[in-house]
Amino acid sequence: MSPPSPPSPLLSQLTTSGFVIIPSFLSPAELTTLRTASAALISLSSSGHWPHVRTTGKQFPPWDPSLVPHSSGIWGVQHLLHPSLPLPQDQRDAFVRLYFSPKLLSLSREILSLPPNDDNNSDQGLVMELFNLLCKPTDGKGFELSWHRDDIPASASAEEEMGGLHKPEEVYSHTQWNLPLYQDSSLILVPGSHVRPRTEEEREADLYEPELEGQVVVDLRPGDLVFYDNNILHRGVYSGERERVTLHGSVGRADAGEEGEGVRRRARNVLQHGVGGWVEQADFSCLGEGGEREVAEGMRRRLVEMGRVAGEVGYSLVG
Numbered sequence: 218m219s220p221p222s223p224p225s226p227l228l229s230q231l232t233t234s235g236f237v238i239i240p241s242f243l244s245p246a247e248l249t250t251l252r253t254a255s256a257a258l259i260s261l262s263s264s265g266h267w268p269h270v271r272t273t274g275k276q277f278p279p280w281d282p283s284l285v286p287h288s289s290g291i292w293g294v295q296h297l298l299h300p301s302l303p304l305p306q307d308q309r310d311a312f313v314r315l316y317f318s319p320k321l322l323s324l325s326r327e328i329l330s331l332p333p334n335d336d337n338n339s340d341q342g343l344v345m346e347l348f349n350l351l352c353k354p355t356d357g358k359g360f361e362l363s364w365h366r367d368d369i370p371a372s373a374s375a376e377e378e379m380g381g382l383h384k385p386e387e388v389y390s391h392t393q394w395n396l397p398l399y400q401d402s403s404l405i406l407v408p409g410s411h412v413r414p415r416t417e418e419e420r421e422a423d424l425y426e427p428e429l430e431g432q433v434v435v436d437l438r439p440g441d442l443v444f445y446d447n448n449i450l451h452r453g454v455y456s457g458e459r460e461r462v463t464l465h466g467s468v469g470r471a472d473a474g475e476e477g478e479g480v481r482r483r484a485r486n487v488l489q490h491g492v493g494g495w496v497e498q499a500d501f502s503c504l505g506e507g508g509e510r511e512v513a514e515g516m517r518r519r520l521v522e523m524g525r526v527a528g529e530v531g532y533s534l535v536g
């Protein structure tokens with residue numbers, strides 16, 4: 218399936234560079250509400266009251282909950298839509314409202330080449346995916362992720378890389394975003410690397426190479442939003458001192474023409490994080506009974522269906 222011609226400016230920039238920034242996406246009031254909920258969640262998680270965390274020293278899932286809080290700091294909290302999130306209802310609702318907010322989904326639709334949801338119709342072909350949070354390592358020590366593509370291993374040949382990368386003549390099957398609640402310059406990427414194999418220099422570079430040619434530090438102010446192709450060559454560099462609370466999510470397109478291995482691949486990207494175990498119990502009642510709720514329920518249904526079709530999915534990367 219091809220994207221519309223000409224593509225929207227947002228999609229065009231994402232296709233060209235591999236990322237696109239939307240400044241001041243959140244209002245000051247939204248920022249305050251989400252900061253409060255996130256701070257409470259990070260505090261509960263780092264004291265061991267929420268087991269679904271990313272522990273420092275480990276880059277990819279699965280993370281071992283038994284490591285917290287004894288031997289490790291955390292650099293992320295998983296499953297912000299989980300029905301058992303140990304927060305007051307209004308704080309849990311803040312995450313639900315944000316993830317399914319019409320303004321976020323409408324940008325996602327644009328990137329996924331789906332028509333706008335003008336008639337508030339639930340059948341818009343979006344799929345619920347991931348919603349997590351990335352934070353300053355709570356052990357106070359710096360931590361770095363290696364250069365990687367989220368769903369293509371470093372061992373891939375140039376041909377295998379090309380097979381896994383987005384093809385600009387096709388629609389995106391999903392899109393991923395970071396939404397920092399404080400100034401954030403932790404994400405580093407190589408623009409354009411989402412549509413080409415690694416150069417010889419990139420292939421031979423150390424996985425923790427501090428400076429790859431052409432790299433860009435994505436510098437975001439509180440409330441800015443960045444969408445990026447998660448197979449762009451990227452890494453994270455986290456300071457143990459500078460505040461970081463960045464919401465990190467993704468949303469998919471149900472009918473991107475992927476079948477068989479394609480569905481399994483996307484399902485693996487999402488379900489390897491353990492979402493399948495709780496998605497059917499998630500509570501979206503704060504969205505009421507109108508169009509927003511219908512959209513959310515439709516997105517949930519399509520994720521459940523994707524998991525059913527894909528079966529056992531395994532993990533994308535090891536480490």
Ligand SMILES: O=C(O)CCC(=O)C(=O)O
Pocket residue numbers: 351362367395403404451452453454
């Ligand atoms: O910290 C970030 O913004 C990037 C995270 C990342 O690369 C990952 O989770 O694979």
